[in-house]
Amino acid sequence: MEQVYLDHAATTPPRAEVIAAMCASLQGQWGNPSSLYATGIRALEAVERARERVAAVLGARAEEIVFTASGTEADNHALVGATIAGEGRGDHIVTSAIEHHAIEHTAEFLERRGVRVTYLPVDSTGLVDPAAVGRAITDRTLLVSIMHANNEVGTLQPIAEIGAICRKRGVLFHTDAVQTFGHVPINVTEMRIDLLSLAAHKLYGPKGVGALFVRTGVKLEPYLHGGGQELGRRASTENTPGIVGLGEAARLAGAEMTQESAHVSALRDRVISGVLANVPEVALTGHPTRRLPNNASFAIRGTEGQALVLELDSEGFAVSSGSACSSGSYRPSHVLLALGLPPEAARGSLRVSVGRDTTPEQVERFLGVLPSVVARVRKTLETRT
Numbered sequence: 001m002e003q004v005y006l007d008h009a010a011t012t013p014p015r016a017e018v019i020a021a022m023c024a025s026l027q028g029q030w031g032n033p034s035s036l037y038a039t040g041i042r043a044l045e046a047v048e049r050a051r052e053r054v055a056a057v058l059g060a061r062a063e064e065i066v067f068t069a070s071g072t073e074a075d076n077h078a079l080v081g082a083t084i085a086g087e088g089r090g091d092h093i094v095t096s097a098i099e100h101h102a103i104e105h106t107a108e109f110l111e112r113r114g115v116r117v118t119y120l121p122v123d124s125t126g127l128v129d130p131a132a133v134g135r136a137i138t139d140r141t142l143l144v145s146i147m148h149a150n151n152e153v154g155t156l157q158p159i160a161e162i163g164a165i166c167r168k169r170g171v172l173f174h175t176d177a178v179q180t181f182g183h184v185p186i187n188v189t190e191m192r193i194d195l196l197s198l199a200a201h202k203l204y205g206p207k208g209v210g211a212l213f214v215r216t217g218v219k220l221e222p223y224l225h226g227g228g229q230e231l232g233r234r235a236s237t238e239n240t241p242g243i244v245g246l247g248e249a250a251r252l253a254g255a256e257m258t259q260e261s262a263h264v265s266a267l268r269d270r271v272i273s274g275v276l277a278n279v280p281e282v283a284l285t286g287h288p289t290r291r292l293p294n295n296a297s298f299a300i301r302g303t304e305g306q307a308l309v310l311e312l313d314s315e316g317f318a319v320s321s322g323s324a325c326s327s328g329s330y331r332p333s334h335v336l337l338a339l340g341l342p343p344e345a346a347r348g349s350l351r352v353s354v355g356r357d358t359t360p361e362q363v364e365r366f367l368g369v370l371p372s373v374v375a376r377v378r379k380t381l382e383t384r385t
Helices: 016-028 038-058 071-085 101-111 128-136 159-169 242-280 306-315 336-337 360-384
Strands: 063-070 093-098 116-120 141-143 172-176 195-199 210-214 283-284 295-300 324-326 330-331 349-353
Touching: 016 093, 016 242, 038 210, 038 242, 063 071, 071 101, 071 141, 071 172, 071 210, 093 101, 116 128, 128 141, 128 159, 128 172, 128 336, 141 159, 159 172, 159 349, 242 283, 242 295, 242 360, 306 349, 306 360
Parallel strands: 093 116, 093 141, 141 172, 172 195
Antiparallel strands: 063 210, 195 210, 283 295, 295 349, 324 330
16 A cells, blocks of 8 residues: 655655765765865865755855754754853743744753743644733843744744844844745745754755754854864764755755645645545644645544544555653643643644645545544544543
């Protein structure tokens, strides 16, 4: 049975062009980019070319891009680095209640070390109120970190408005753009962004490489210490093939963004309309219009997310759920609870995220299978209780 992959928000298959670029790098650009001889210079040139390509998608300068091993590292670097660099000036961070664990858990780590953190609530669609951000900022606030789009429900935040408020108040603004980089337009200057995290594997690039945009003039303590790589901002010999893969993925994404967005948003809308029309007791989660172009997420009453995922896998469809299994019990997603969903509804979360290679025929096959899968899971759970 051919599996239909509908979990592009989790990761994406590397494009053939990316794989080819990485293979060429492994063969011809394998030197240490810090070396002064020709082999090292070839590797350095490949790294700098990739840096320019990533910067171009953001409307940034090449020297403002710091390569990392992941989006998670970039998030950690932004929060921890800004906090340490700001010691003596402040001890307060503002974030939201629906951030990715890479932000949430880093904020909790900093709290245990004396940093005060404000977790802003969201409305029922997952939106942060920019005015609430302004009210939360104090004279001790060092950083505001609000994700560009939520990884579970796909809601796009009013980043430009929040960035303008932060800039006016003299507070650094970071956004986790792991879900949006290469998929929706971003201009760090127009959106008043000081720090931005991204990851290659979310835009058909390799795993194990990401980047942090650091606006010129922003003081940020290095997260990794050692050599002087990345202009002294991130020690460790650069992962040249991975960086080349990110650069190629960014180049392709920037060139094809409009076309891809139109393709996946049409499929997303078909998923949403089909599920709402054919599955009883289901609700769309996230904002109805301000959402990622490829994300459709639902709360299906009387089900459990992981049971839905496993049953759909047996039918040949790869999707995901916002619920996590812990000690044999299903724990609802903190994102869905923050949206105000009751636990029994949040447990039945299902996320479908289409991609550039998804076809209308695959979507129709999914829509044809889902109602019977939901009925089967509901019957099983009723029997269990």
